Amino acid sequence: MGISEMAYKKLCVVFIIFALAIVQAVGYDTELHDPETCDGTACFDELHGALGDCSCNVDTIDYFNNVKIFPRVQSLVSKDYFRFYKVNLKKECPFWVDDSRCAMKYCHIKTCTKESVPGYENGYGDSEMEAPAAKYSAEAQTICNSDDHNPDLGYLNMTISAASQHEIAKWKVYDDAVENFCECDDRDADADYVDLSLNPERYTGYKGPSAHRIWRSIYQENCFRPKINPYYDSFPYVLSSDLGNMCLEKRVFYRAVSGLHTSINIHLCSKYLLSEKAVGFAAPPDGEWGPNLEEFQRRFDPSQTHGESSNWLKNLYFVYLLEMRALAKAGPYLEHEEYFTGSPTEDEETRHAIRNMLGVIYTFPDHFNESSMFNGGSQAASLKNEFRDHFRNISRIMDCVGCDKCKLWGKLQTQGLGTALKILFSSKWNSPESDPPQGKLPLIHKSHERLQRTEIVALFNAFARLSNSIRELENFRILLR
Template sequence: MNYIYVLIAISAAFSYSTYQMTGTDSEGSAAERCFCQVTGYLDDCSCDIETIDNFNNNKLFPKLQKLVEMDYFRYYKVNLKKPCPFWKDDSHCVIRDCAVKPCLPNEVPPGIKAESFKYSEEANTLEDDCEKAEKLGAVDGSLSDATRKAMVQWTKHDDSSDNFCEADDETSPDAEYVDLLLNPERYTGYKGPSAWKIWNSIYEENCFKPMSVKRPLNPLAPAQGNPGGQMFYSWLEGLCVEKRAFYTLISGLHASINIHLSARYLLQDTWFEQKWGHNVTEFLQRFDATLTAGEGPRRLKNLYFIYLIELRALSKVLPFFERHDFVLYTSNDTQDIEVKKLLLEILHFSKSFPLHFNENSLFTGDRKEASKLKADFRQHFRNISRIMDCVGCFKCRLWGKLQTQGLGTALKILFSEKQIESLPSSGPSYNFQLTRQEIVALFNAFGRISTSIRELQNFREMLKDVH
């Protein structure tokens, strides 16, 4: 089944023989200790990190940054008031920047607010006919009646489809629009038992940890057993490639978040000024081989794995956005045309990446077993998306929810290849659909991964002469 080939092919490219340590000797520059493994060809494929760096940093990154700053992608609707479904959490951030400021009603473009009616069956049911027709008409005049009805039918299907995240109910009175540009992801001081509990639940309970592995997978936990690392990672070789890929994805996402926090660190906080910038010490604490018992460089390498997964999803979803009657609607006609043009340019460029995997030619397996693996994979990831509602820092919760939904949307795309290929060139699509919330999360999440790759270049330069 195609959905299983994706993870098998990409996971194979990251063969865990690459986890052979070059040592945790404190000799050499800090750059060498952090980036000792983040170079050269990846095992079992023709893809090398330098090619990815060049493709992202010099070509794709600038386009993505421009896209996510446009109105359609800067406003994300999210419910930050949902209670933690797993435990009671009363933790708080240590600095004032943890707060999230939601948008006032008049700050959100009218087309974005109206567009929720395309995807909300409840909203369409509750509105009277005249008001409903007016709001649906405001969404996109080019949509036919059949397309609008398909949106309602899709909602029913979407609730039971192969989604990898439990998305917020956009019709909830607690769901609010947030301007992502005014609430950037950066260091908030969120740490300690609460943060440890979040990551512990993710790694220990949802990353397919074998019973035989006694050492914590959680990087925030104290190292035990063999601190050098090689023996610890040998457990991955005993797992099927899908489960290894799951762990690598989560590790890569965690690494990306840590890079963001190190790159936008609160360097100065007074009543008159807040100064944000790169904190080399914070970066070293998270990724220096000596300070992380040899694991830091592995975490950075896993970042490239999640980058390739999300890049692959963008290359696959192009037909969905290419349909001529699909509009990224804000009610600003000029910008709506511009944003779709830039979006398609990014998707075509993503598809042109020379080192995409040909997953269809690799690894076939038993259909029943593959189906079960997919169900387990999806359920574990859905659990992680629910854990995001337990994050005590609201800004961390915002970006955690967005990035897990973005990765979940990428997985949904990869596992829906046949449905995407069979999409009609126009009109309703009953087999595959993306909500605006998923679209915004997909591109902002990939924008975060792309930013992390770009920030590694900055930290390399800063660390060259640090010993």
């Protein structure tokens, strides 16, 4: 009996040691491998209060987005009109030769045939803008009776020299460039339709010198900066302490780009490849994706970012306000778009969803105020041109991304932001009357000065990605607690 009791005690000791080992192992798995990069909720300690350069604060936007905007815009971009985006992913990088291509399967995208796009055969594609011209074709005209007029007296000289045609072509390029902040490539021969729902934005493994070169070129060569920071070689960003030395227009440019960058980083952290192998009967075939706390804190912990991360997160809210303001400004125009896909029921649901979301946006009390920018005669006009040219360069840098899926979402979100800037700062969208402090804004534009379909698709999807990032921040707050 004594031996049996001794054996029982030893068995209990072994069991306790084994249980402690399991607890320790589980505890290790739920902690960051490098505790120095994790300081509880340090990423959010300074993320509160006023944003600066506007009258809004973080808490107001959090509630407004997470409760009112996020569910609406996510539902909206799932509609057929917003699911299909036409883009040229085959353009060569115009700035440098880079053979670094992402070899992971998650970098590749699935394109659509034209026939698979809803409503394409009835005008969804490139022909939609050209269809009205058909009524002026030779086939559509009746033969004139020669007795009704004298063709010699009514002769119209349509001769234009080759030199004049070349100059006219340059005029059109200039006119387009004056109003556009991005290069649109949806009419390129190599452009393809992409179903965004089949190519979600998430971590692809694209990293290293090629990926770093993209953002370094954007910040070092295309962002306005008052001076070089002391960490310039490894830290190309503008320090928040230096932003006050920049004029409002240059500060807005930097904060918009920084906010876009922050949003993309949050997407990658929230949709990270946790396990490449499917485990279990119901596991997804392409692996397990979800939030990666360690990656989030590596990118946004103040100790890893020279204390700048809270300002980067505030810039996300700033660019969210900027794009929401563009939607409000163009709202009356967007409310009257057809959103044609060939399905009357789907199209009506889309129009209703647009009106519903815009109605909510009109009620926001603290819209971004662009009217205080680019005032001051020729100097302001010159700055505005520089502002636009810098952003066009950034849109062209997206063609240098070595991962097709990253390039797709980089080009879409850049075009979305560029479309917002076009609405805010193009004179064709301005009203001679002062805007009301809240609610629907007056619409002043000519019918032919419309947005292209790809611009509308990019505008709403880009705003949806910003909305998603703000919602994901709340998820990271909860997980970190």
